[in-house]
Amino acid sequence: MSAAGEQLGGRAILDPALAPPFPVAALAVLRDPQLRKNVAHAIDVIQGKRARLVAEKPDWQALRAAASWIKDEALRNLGLYLEEFEARCTAAGGVVHWAADAAEARRIILDLLREEKASEVIKIKTMTSAEIQLNPFLEAAGIGVYETDLAEIILQLGEGEPSHIVVPALHVNRSQVREIFARRMGIRDLPDDPQALTAAARQYLRGKFLRVPTAISGANFLIAETGSVAVVESEGNGRMCLTLPRTLITLAGIEKVLPRFQDLEVMLQVLARSATGERMNPYTSLWSGVTAGDGPERFHVVLLDNGRTGILARERERQTLRCIRCAACMNACPVYRQTGGHAYGSVYPGPIGAILTPQLEQLRHSQSLPYASSLCGACFEVCPVKINIPEVLIDLRAQVTDRQRRRAGRFFDPLYLGLRAANLIFARAWLFHGAQWMGRMGLRLFTRKDGWIHALPGVGGKWTETRDLRGLPQQTFHEWWAARKTGTEGTREQGNKRAEAK
Amino acid sequence: MSASFSREVVLDRIRRATPGAAASGAALAEAYGAQPQNYIRCGAMSAGERVELMMQRLREYDAEVVECAAEELARTIATQLAASGRWRFVAPPGLPSEWLAAGFDWRIDEGLTAAEIEGAEGVVTAAFCGVADSGTIVLHHSASEGRRVLTLLPDWHLCILRASQVVETLPEYFSRCAAREQGSGVRDQESGNEGTREQGNEKMGTEGRWTREERTKRLPSLVTWISGPSATADIEMTRIKGVHGPRFLHVILVKD
Ligand code: SF4
Numbered sequence: 001m002s003a004a005g006e007q008l009g010g011r012a013i014l015d016p017a018l019a020p021p022f023p024v025a026a027l028a029v030l031r032d033p034q035l036r037k038n039v040a041h042a043i044d045v046i047q048g049k050r051a052r053l054v055a056e057k058p059d060w061q062a063l064r065a066a067a068s069w070i071k072d073e074a075l076r077n078l079g080l081y082l083e084e085f086e087a088r089c090t091a092a093g094g095v096v097h098w099a100a101d102a103a104e105a106r107r108i109i110l111d112l113l114r115e116e117k118a119s120e121v122i123k124i125k126t127m128t129s130a131e132i133q134l135n136p137f138l139e140a141a142g143i144g145v146y147e148t149d150l151a152e153i154i155l156q157l158g159e160g161e162p163s164h165i166v167v168p169a170l171h172v173n174r175s176q177v178r179e180i181f182a183r184r185m186g187i188r189d190l191p192d193d194p195q196a197l198t199a200a201a202r203q204y205l206r207g208k209f210l211r212v213p214t215a216i217s218g219a220n221f222l223i224a225e226t227g228s229v230a231v232v233e234s235e236g237n238g239r240m241c242l243t244l245p246r247t248l249i250t251l252a253g254i255e256k257v258l259p260r261f262q263d264l265e266v267m268l269q270v271l272a273r274s275a276t277g278e279r280m281n282p283y284t285s286l287w288s289g290v291t292a293g294d295g296p297e298r299f300h301v302v303l304l305d306n307g308r309t310g311i312l313a314r315e316r317e318r319q320t321l322r323c324i325r326c327a328a329c330m331n332a333c334p335v336y337r338q339t340g341g342h343a344y345g346s347v348y349p350g351p352i353g354a355i356l357t358p359q360l361e362q363l364r365h366s367q368s369l370p371y372a373s374s375l376c377g378a379c380f381e382v383c384p385v386k387i388n389i390p391e392v393l394i395d396l397r398a399q400v401t402d403r404q405r406r407r408a409g410r411f412f413d414p415l416y417l418g419l420r421a422a423n424l425i426f427a428r429a430w431l432f433h434g435a436q437w438m439g440r441m442g443l444r445l446f447t448r449k450d451g452w453i454h455a456l457p458g459v460g461g462k463w464t465e466t467r468d469l470r471g472l473p474q475q476t477f478h479e480w481w482a483a484r485k486t487g488t489e490g491t492r493e494q495g496n497k498r499a500e501a502k
Numbered sequence: 503m504s505a506s507f508s509r510e511v512v513l514d515r516i517r518r519a520t521p522g523a524a525a526s527g528a529a530l531a532e533a534y535g536a537q538p539q540n541y542i543r544c545g546a547m548s549a550g551e552r553v554e555l556m557m558q559r560l561r562e563y564d565a566e567v568v569e570c571a572a573e574e575l576a577r578t579i580a581t582q583l584a585a586s587g588r589w590r591f592v593a594p595p596g597l598p599s600e601w602l603a604a605g606f607d608w609r610i611d612e613g614l615t616a617a618e619i620e621g622a623e624g625v626v627t628a629a630f631c632g633v634a635d636s637g638t639i640v641l642h643h644s645a646s647e648g649r650r651v652l653t654l655l656p657d658w659h660l661c662i663l664r665a666s667q668v669v670e671t672l673p674e675y676f677s678r679c680a681a682r683e684q685g686s687g688v689r690d691q692e693s694g695n696e697g698t699r700e701q702g703n704e705k706m707g708t709e710g711r712w713t714r715e716e717r718t719k720r721l722p723s724l725v726t727w728i729s730g731p732s733a734t735a736d737i738e739m740t741r742i743k744g745v746h747g748p749r750f751l752h753v754i755l756v757k758d
Binding site for chain 2: 177
């Protein structure tokens with residue numbers, strides 16, 4: 001997928017192959033107080049609602065355990081469940097396609113649209129289509145793409161990028177939305193209250209829903225035993241896209257499959273609560289293939305691998321594929337809260353993005369992402385499918401380091417050399433003591449009378465630039481211990497007495 | 503890459519990545535016996551409490567709810583329609599004729615076009631089930647519940663829900679699905695108010711044990727779960743009612 005962003009025009013900031021490293025990208029956001037305010041406000045609202053609704057569920061932990069078990073079972077037997085899904089979906093009148101990577105998925109979809117002679121397509125928000133950079137590809141092929149989710153319209157018309165997987169435009173505030181809508185929809189006196197802005201979006205899309213005969217959707221769940229697809233949404237734009245067009249194309253990652261229809265009794269309970277802090281989202285639709293007289297006449301599912309099987313193969317990383325994209329982890333993340341989503345340089349931001357993106361990229365890109373975390377564990381605590389994100393982060397850090405270790409340039413890297421030297425020294429007591437002695441002697445030169453070091457030269461200066469360092473004591477713990485050895489036998493009272501006698 | 507080639511490539515990668523996978527479909531059912539189900543499956547409320555909760559939850563979603571006795575239903579529908587100030591309604595073909603109150607313009611959906619449905623000011627339907635815990639109305643799109651588009655385009659939806667269709671928990675809805683023929687009308691057994699929750703959970707566990715073939719045949723092929731009117735919170739997390747789906751959801755709860 002490298003260089004795809006350039007070829008496809010735009011969208012480069014969320015292309016892992018082109019995005020700057022996390023700390024660089026984050027700086028821009030940290031300097032934008034309005035954006036940080038918008039992000040913090042949105043997150044506070046969702047977090048508050050989520051906490052309230054989770055607290056009202058006495059069986060929340062049992063639901064999490066079940067949800068995580070179900071996804072694990074689906075992954076354990078993924079091949080069988082996908083084949084079952086394919087068979088049932090086909091029997092119900094659907095057509096199932098398999099795409100090994102993003103390029104193939106894009107081509108399958110374009111071919112289907114060409115067959116339909118489609119010049120326009122309406123879309124329900126799908127992160128997977130953003131992952132494969134579908135919109136710019138279709139537009140380059142001359143097909144008009146209309147996003148229909150309110151947040152996606154804001155981004156599409158404002159030429160912005162998603163910064164969250166559930167509320168992608170949370171970094172845009174109402175006056176910014178007003179400006180975008182007024183400009184792009186040509187409405188002159190548009191007030192900036194959300195009610196009026198929402199009404200404008202309804203107006204803008206109504207005609208398209210009734211006119212455009214082809215739609216693209218994602219999937220929240222695929223059900224193996226019935227061959228059905230489930231889509232969870234709020235606005236009704238999903239229901240429009242799923243029922244009005246003549247042809248529907250659903251793009252789904254292979255990890256979206258659930259073994260049984262009944263598994264939804266767990267998934268639907270945890271998803272809405274985690275995602276938007278609601279007991280249930282306004283609309284969830286489920287359909288199997290094609291139903292005569294109700295909805296599309298032609299239905300295609302594109303099953304996408306694009307790096308997922310690589311994740312599946314790794315024991316510790318496999319849990320990444322349990323993700324149901326609820327975004328609870330990013331809402332809970334202290335790093336995301338400060339940086340927002342764009343800094344992650346991927347359509348999947350936050351803690352899940354920090355583990356998913358580098359793996360989908362097979363660590364060729366996004367190597368800084370596993371470090372975009374304080375490892376505080378808040379993401380793991382809220383995750384409805386119990387993905388131990390910190391554990392995966394640490395494992396990925398080790399993989400990143402292993403890769404770097406293989407590079408020759410490391411011999412000029414002061415950090416690498418320093419750690420090598422430390423490794424040598426810590427392994428030998430005499431070297432360690434020698435180094436301690438030398439360090440103490442050396443630091444004495446910089447220690448002021450007050451016992452503090454205020455400035456160091458060279459690499460050490462990076463530390464003292466922002467804080468002082470306490471001077472080393474005259475005696476190390478080892479020396480102190482050896483000196484008081486006589487006092488270590490007998491009771492404390494005896495020792496005390498001995499000390500007094502001295 | 504040809505289509506079937508990619509299928510084999512992906513499936514082959516999956517097989518290599520999952521060496522512990524079951525050899526065949528039969529082994530899958532067994533694996534499923536081990537699923538932890540110690541979450542609450544069976545409700546603990548009385549029928550009355552259940553309906554109370556359902557109404558409360560619906561109102562929290564800004565839905566309008568009225569209760570009525572079975573024999574008053576037709577009259578209650580007429581009152582609701584009149585109070586809506588609307589006149590042109592659509593209805594699914596399986597709606598009982600006595601629900602089609604006189605004095606309004608009714609279009610029965612026997613293949614109406616989207617434009618015709620869009621032209622209606624409201625729609626009246628039955629439902630398959632109500633889930634009190636989350637205030638969810640479930641449609642299986644049978645003849646009395648209507649095609650999916652019917653409850654989507656009109657701006658006003660009046661839904662008739664019988665008290666006996668209301669379950670307390672979402673898992674109870676799912677075991678009702680498995681325990682009946684799909685879309686076969688309105689009444690069902692009472693559940694959940696006898697015995698302890700633990701006994702109930704156990705009973706529900708055994709009810710659902712169909713062979714995979716049987717289950718697949720019995721399960722619904724179209725479902726819409728509706729929890730309140732269409733809404734968005736995409737602009738500054740302010741909840742706005744009514745984006746594309748019906749802006750107004752009215753429910754009549756029939757005591758039966
Ligand atoms: S990792 Fe967990 S919390 Fe984060 S989006 Fe996925 S399911 Fe939700």
